[in-house]
Amino acid sequence: MxxxxxxxxxxxxxxxxxxxxxxxxxxxxxxxxxxxxxxxxxxxxxxxxxxxxxxxxxxxxxxxxxxxxxxxxxxxxxxxxxxxxxxxxxxxxxxxxxxxxxxxxxxxxxxxxxxxxxxxxxxxxxxxxxxxxALVGLTAMDAIEGARINKGDTVLVHGGSGGVGQLLIPMALRAGASKVWATGRAANAERIRELGAEPIPYDGVNWREVITEETEGRGVDAVIDTHYFQTFLPSLDHVADGGRIVALPSLADLTPAKERGIEATIPGIAPTREKLDALAAAFSEGSLPxxxxxxxxxxxxxxxxxxxxxxxxxxxxxxxxxx
Ligand SMILES: NC(=O)c1ccc[n+]([C@@H]2O[C@H](COP(=O)([O-])OP(=O)(O)OC[C@H]3O[C@@H](n4cnc5c(N)ncnc54)[C@H](OP(=O)(O)O)[C@@H]3O)[C@@H](O)[C@H]2O)c1
Missing domain, CATH: 3.90.180.10 (Medium-chain alcohol dehydrogenases, catalytic domain)
Incomplete structure (x- = not known):
């Protein structure tokens, strides 16, 4: 073979x-x-x-x-x-x-x-x-759990049209988020909008200014950062009191968040048949685009x-x- x-x-x-x-x-x-x-x-x-x-x-x-x-x-x-x-x-x-x-x-x-x-x-x-x-689905499920999204929460996803990001947007909305913003290049803005988030084309506008303005300086309840390198540290300034940040890369350094008292996690992949069946069902019924x-x-x-x-x-x- x-x-x-x-x-x-x-x-x-x-x-x-x-x-x-x-x-x-x-x-x-x-x-x-x-x-x-x-x-x-x-x-x-x-x-x-x-x-x-x-x-x-x-x-x-x-x-x-x-x-x-x-x-x-x-x-x-x-x-x-x-x-x-x-x-x-x-x-x-x-x-x-x-x-x-x-x-x-x-x-x-x-x-x-x-x-x-x-x-x-x-x-x-x-x-x-x-x-x-399987991999993006299990990761997104765990990231949403780590972000502890409550009904009415506001969420910022970095990398909304990437492998994991594309699932995070619909999953965050299903978990009760009232509003999701997602960064991505302008070329991906339409896709991000289709997924249900407000696109922030980071190659044309300053995402920090957009979040500050639209949340009136309060910040968001949860940030889920699939990119990390240029986004993690600045995102810490935009997490609301009591908010959470989830960084995807396994080698992400969460220390700066923890030092500021922000709850921070990295998702893991723990496959189970139950979770795989749930992903297959969600994909088949059209709720995982x-x-x-x-x-x-x-x-x-x-x-x-x-x-x-x-x-x-x-x-x-x-x-x-x-x-
Ligand atoms: N912890 C775990 O178990 C786990 C599981 C899966 C993945 N991961 C890690 O998570 C990361 C993402 O995985 P993935 O499969 O989603 O990767 P991917 O498909 O390559 O997507 C990367 C995303 O990052 C965005 N991006 C790039 N530069 C950016 C910037 N400056 N600001 C905002 N967004 C930016 C890209 O959007 P544009 O093209 O629009 O820039 C793209 O949507 C990888 O590092 C991967 O190894 C970890």
């Missing part, structure tokens, strides 16, 4: 399309023929050696954290019927942070607890979305990583593992 393998950490040059042995099923695992794998910034951080997870990675290995594909087998100790799963079914899922094997591969073995059925009888066009749903900006063939994974590294991806990038 074909997979993307890295033998060393480095630039996109280390991404090699190679033949690899069939994966072996471990206890509690199922076998999946992957069709589409979602791409996330974590993937390039695991490729270039900058993620904390790299210390535990054994090279050579593949990359990628999420997938959609056909269930083709299960370990002897897995009772598929008990899990509501069957061979031949479309499933989507994610690798937990403990499981460092990738998903940019034609066949993978993965914990049966971290896959869920794709509802209904999906047509080919729906599959890439399920390939990119995931956007896939491009589906690329496996041998263009380097170009996909370069796009991710630019920090300006819109929606999700997906790899077509079979193309």
């Amino acid at each position: 074909r997979q993307i393998t890295i033998h060393e950490f480095g630039t996109t040059d280390v991404l090699k399309l190679e033949d690899a042995p069939e994966p072996e099923l471990g206890p509690g695992e199922v076998l999946v023929d992957v069709h589409f794998a979602g791409l996330n910034p974590l993937d390039y951080k695991m490729r270039d050696g900058s993620s904390r997870m790299c210390a535990r990675m054994e090279l050579p290995c593949s990359l990628g954290r999420e997938f959609v594909g056909k269930l083709v087998g299960a370990a002897d100790d897995v009772d598929l019927a008990d899990l509501g799963l069957e061979v031949g079914q479309w499933v989507f899922g994610i690798r937990s942070h403990q499981d460092l094997r990738g998903t940019y591969a034609e066949r993978i073995a993965v914990s049966a607890e971290h896959v869920a059925p794709v509802p209904g009888d999906p047509d080919e066009a729906a599959l890439p979305y399920f390939g990119g749903l 995931l956007e896939v900006s491009e589906v690329l063939p496996l041998d263009e994974v380097g170009r996909a990583h370069q796009q991710l590294e630019s920090g300006h991806t819109r929606g999700k990038l997906i790899l077509d593992v079979r193309a």
Whole structure:
């Protein structure tokens, strides 16, 4: 089977399309023929050696954290019927942070607890979305929980049209937010408005002035910052008394917020079948408006990583593992 393998950490040059042995099923695992794998910034951080997870990675290995594909087998100790799963079914899922094997591969073995059925009888066009749903969906769920949004709260999302940002806006509104502002380049303003937020095109206007003016200096009840680098520190001046800030990058330094008495958290990804089922149901009923900006063939994974590294991806990038 074909997979993307890295033998060393480095630039996109280390991404090699190679033949690899069939994966072996471990206890509690199922076998999946992957069709589409979602791409996330974590993937390039695991490729270039900058993620904390790299210390535990054994090279050579593949990359990628999420997938959609056909269930083709299960370990002897897995009772598929008990899990509501069957061979031949479309499933989507994610690798937990403990499981460092990738998903940019034609066949993978993965914990049966971290896959869920794709509802209904999906047509080919729906599959890439399920390939990119799990990681951003679980992150957004946890970020919304960390932001503790109450009915009537005001929220500022930095990066409203990115992979996670696009889900944060509808989730914040559903959690009861009365108003959501979201930063993004002017090119993404219309998309941010469609998602239900007031766009603040940071490349044309000063977002700090907009928030100060529109909240009459009070600030917002919650900031969810998917960008962090240029936005986290200035955002601390715009958190209302008793407000919260959530920063997405795992290596974000929350100290400056805590020193100012602002509750600050970083979301985690703790996949459960219940959460995956909830994401699938929400996506299928249309309340999670995931956007896939491009589906690329496996041998263009380097170009996909370069796009991710630019920090300006819109929606999700997906790899077509079979193309
Ligand atoms: N803690 C966790 O478990 C977890 C989980 C998932 C992701 N993450 C991390 O969260 C971050 C975001 O992930 P993602 O998948 O959403 O990334 P992404 O799809 O690459 O989106 C990045 C977003 O940042 C925006 N952006 C770039 N520069 C900005 C600026 N100066 N001000 C405001 N927004 C700006 C971009 O919007 P424009 O193009 O409009 O500038 C884009 O919407 C990454 O660092 C990722 O590793 C952490």
